[in-house]
Amino acid sequence: MKRKLEDIRREAISELNAAADTQSVEGVRIKYLGKKGALTAVLKQMGTLSDEERPVMGQLANEVREALTAALAKRQSELEAELLEARLASETLDVTIPGRRPPLGHKHPMTIALDELKDIFIGMGFAIADGPEIELASYNFTKLNTAEGHPAREWGDTFYMTEDSSVLLRTQTSPMQIRVMEEQTPPIRIIAPGRVYRKDEVDATHSPMFHQVEGLVVDKGITMADLKGTLNQFVEQLYGKGTKTRFRPHHFPFTEPSCEVDVLCHGCGGAGCRICKDEGWIELLGAGMVHPKVLSGCGIDTEVYSGFAFGIGVERMAMRRFDITDLRLIFENDMRFLAQF
Numbered sequence: 001m002k003r004k005l006e007d008i009r010r011e012a013i014s015e016l017n018a019a020a021d022t023q024s025v026e027g028v029r030i031k032y033l034g035k036k037g038a039l040t041a042v043l044k045q046m047g048t049l050s051d052e053e054r055p056v057m058g059q060l061a062n063e064v065r066e067a068l069t070a071a072l073a074k075r076q077s078e079l080e081a082e083l084l085e086a087r088l089a090s091e092t093l094d095v096t097i098p099g100r101r102p103p104l105g106h107k108h109p110m111t112i113a114l115d116e117l118k119d120i121f122i123g124m125g126f127a128i129a130d131g132p133e134i135e136l137a138s139y140n141f142t143k144l145n146t147a148e149g150h151p152a153r154e155w156g157d158t159f160y161m162t163e164d165s166s167v168l169l170r171t172q173t174s175p176m177q178i179r180v181m182e183e184q185t186p187p188i189r190i191i192a193p194g195r196v197y198r199k200d201e202v203d204a205t206h207s208p209m210f211h212q213v214e215g216l217v218v219d220k221g222i223t224m225a226d227l228k229g230t231l232n233q234f235v236e237q238l239y240g241k242g243t244k245t246r247f248r249p250h251h252f253p254f255t256e257p258s259c260e261v262d263v264l265c266h267g268c269g270g271a272g273c274r275i276c277k278d279e280g281w282i283e284l285l286g287a288g289m290v291h292p293k294v295l296s297g298c299g300i301d302t303e304v305y306s307g308f309a310f311g312i313g314v315e316r317m318a319m320r321r322f323d324i325t326d327l328r329l330i331f332e333n334d335m336r337f338l339a340q341f
């Protein structure tokens with residue numbers, strides 16, 4: 001029995017030293033100290049010993065058990081320390097390593113163009129007005145002197161939202177003239193940039209959604225000269241000093257007189273080329289003196305006040321600014337295209 005106890009001690013200790021994880025340590029404990037363990041089995045045989053042998057063996061068995069228990073606890077804590085060490089090593093965070101920069105985007109070319117436009121007008125003392133893209137037909141048409149039956153109100157051109165044609169996606173930013181005049185009293189000097197919608201097929205120069213910047217000035221003694229001065233100033237700031245403009249008579253229901261403003265083609269200087277479709281001039285905006293009917297409809301005394309308005313197409317401007325030849329590129333959101341600006 002003595003040899004057996006010595007064997008148990010030796011074998012258990014060597015198995016413990018070989019144990020590579022806490023589970024193996026537990027395995028050793030069960031194997032020797034468990035209910036069916038080797039040491040327990042020996043202890044059960046104590047009763048078969050003689051009276052002289054029993055205390056000697058009992059003492060030895062106790063020693064072995066104590067040695068085993070101590071060795072188990074030691075190995076267990078060694079392994080736990082190793083585990084902690086390994087975790088600390090693998091989870092080390094070096095806070096001094098420079099971070100990885102997330103890719104930073106930039107403004108969309110349309111936003112750049114719009115911002116530049118706004119800056120120019122803000123510099124001339126204009127305020128910015130904002131209004132709905134889903135608009136009442138009365139604001140988009142009727143109050144702009146475009147009565148029912150007018151061809152501009154055709155279903156084929158306009159995205160109506162209701163069967164009775166009373167609500168629509170605004171086809172122009174001009175309803176903002178009405179909204180501002182109904183809410184403010186002159187002097188008025190605003191621009192209203194935003195999206196407009198028309199039932200156009202998509203091609204290189206058309207899109208069912210595009211951007212306009214509306215302008216409106218109402219004050220005492222405003223004349224066509226103010227309109228020309230303001231718009232020439234705008235064009236020079238946009239395209240450079242000395243840029244030539246042309247004011248061409250036109251018709252809009254809500255301005256009288258009305259005009260369209262062209263700039264001399266930057267491609268050919270007026271001789272005619274592909275960019276200006278051999279015109280020599282590029283159309284930039286529509287404008288005119290606010291029609292007295294429109295003014296008085298908004299409660300403005302036409303004996304005292306007059307005004308001018310204009311509507312700029314922003315896409316065309318952006319296309320020239322960035323040398324873009326196909327309008328579709330602006331809205332397709334292809335990163336290879338957008339990343340160039």
Ligand code: PHE
Pocket residue numbers: 171172173174215252255286287288309310311312
């Ligand atoms: N709303 C007109 C258009 O979309 C442009 C315009 C605005 C004309 C203001 C005159 C005055 O074509």
